[in-house]
Amino acid sequence: GGDTYSITNQIGANWSVIQVETVVANGFTAVQTVTCSGTVAANGTVNASCPYVVTLNGGFWYSGTSTLTASLVGNTLTYTLAGQDLVGDTCQWTQTGTDTRIGAVPPPIVLPIPTPYDFNGDGKGDLIWRNTNTGSTSIWLMNGIVRASVGFPGGVPLNWEIAGIGDVTGDGKADVIWRNSTNGTVAIWLMNGTTVTSTGFPGSAPTTWVIQAVGDVNGDGKADLIWRNSSDGNTAIWLMNRTAMASVAFPGGVPLNWQIAGIGDMTGDGKADVIWRNGSNGAVAVWVMNGTTVTGTGFPGSTSTDWEIGGVGDFNGVGKADFIWKNDTSDIVAIWLMNGTSIASSKVLGGIASAWKIEQVGDMNGDGKADVVLKNTSTGEVKVWLMNGVTLIGIGSPDTVSPSWDIQP
Structure with a gap:
């Protein structure tokens, strides 16, 4: 029976x-x-x-x-x-x-990594600019390689700097985190497209503390602030609830020859992890995070120090962040496709002129895969590389700007 x-x-x-x-x-x-x-x-x-x-x-x-x-x-x-x-x-x-079981076994669930620069909530990355002479800001709402529209949210005195971009409210729209370099005050613009709907002031910190990254470390859908003390190497995390600091914790200290090179969900659990780079020997380390707790540390590899991590994003759409690199000497660009804290594969994309700088990594066309935004520091031309894993599938130049305008942060 x-x-x-x-x-x-x-x-x-x-x-x-x-x-x-x-x-x-x-x-x-x-x-x-x-x-x-x-x-x-x-x-x-x-x-x-x-x-x-x-x-x-x-x-x-x-x-x-x-x-x-x-x-x-x-x-x-x-x-x-x-x-x-x-x-x-x-x-x-x-x-x-x-x-x-009715039907075929379903595929594993992949948690998409949202682009942190999506100001209007359409699933496509946008660009925020700052004029280094006047303090004015501008936002390009993007549609792939095309600039769909442009807005000017307002100007801010030059002692205020954009410290990061992230969705602190959980509404699917990126907000702007500001830091006053004189007194250490933090301010947040809550955004709806190119419009500032309100401004909040969650707190302040001594100017030796620097906001290094913005990302959702506890998986509640709201971006948090990762800090580093430039004097002693200690780290701190502000867990955010809109423009309020819900709590603060101190995950630990790291020697000053290690720098935070980026933040991204390396494990696919919906929580951002912290990527470190050793400026002396080129080693890479990853803090796997669960809220403000470091649950593990991985060391995926190392490169010579003339290689710099240009950005972090999910290039192959598997729900885990990858690294894009640029060599400051040879101007070669390469990608590490990651599986947690291990390198799954790597690919050299080729060389670009030295005037081109990787400015942003994010999903510009809404296909769930990270793309690359570059700016020519000499001419002000902007280019967008549309990516499918390690393959460049499209390229466009949405516009050229005055060199006094910089993509933030």
Whole structure:
């Protein structure tokens, strides 16, 4: 005979079934309890552990563990559960059952990495500019390689600097984080497209503390602020709730020859991780983050120090951040496709003229894959590389600007 169970959890999730049976043998009544739990793997294999206990007339009889493994056959997952022998008095039974899944096993869930520079919430990265002479700001709303529209949110005194861009409200639209270089005050523009809807002041810090990165480290959909003390190497994280600092923590200190080179979700868990670079020997390290806690540190590799990380983004659309590099001596550009804290593969894209600087990495066309924005420091020309993994699939030049305008931050 057999029993039928339905395991409906998504791949990678936990499932469990509990069965209680009454068995009569040789005039004694035994109660058998079997609890099976496990996971469904991406290839359709069901893995489970089935501890079970048999109670005879209210007393403990025996217990054990049986391992269940089954493979996908069409849409049917089958398993067999075997009992144990009681020493001196054989008592053994076998259960069989089936799990029928409707349709094919679904693919693993990929959490898309949103571009942090999307000001109007259309899923496409935009560009924010600052005039280094006047303090004026400008936003280009982008559609791939084309500038769809431009807006001018306003001007700010030059002792205020744009320290980062990120969605601090969770509305899917990027906001602007400012820092006063004179007194250390932090201000945030809440944005709706190119319009500043309100301004908040979450706090201040001594000017030895510098905002190094902006990203969602606790997975609540709201960007947080990562700080570094330029004097002693300590780090701090402000967990943000809109324009308010919800809490602050200090993950630890790192020697000053290590610099924060970027931030991105390396593991695909929806939480930003911190990428470090050693300025002395070129080593790369990754802090895997869970909120303000460093859960692990990985060292994917190293390069010569004339290579610089130009940006961090998910180039192949698998939900895990990758690195783009530029060599300051040879002007060669390369990409590391990452799998957590390990290099899955790497590719040299080619060389570009030394006047071109990688300004931004983000999904410019809404296909779920990071693209590259470059600016010519001599001419002011802007270019967008549309990427598919390590392949350049399109290139465009949306406009040329005065050299006094810089892409922020």
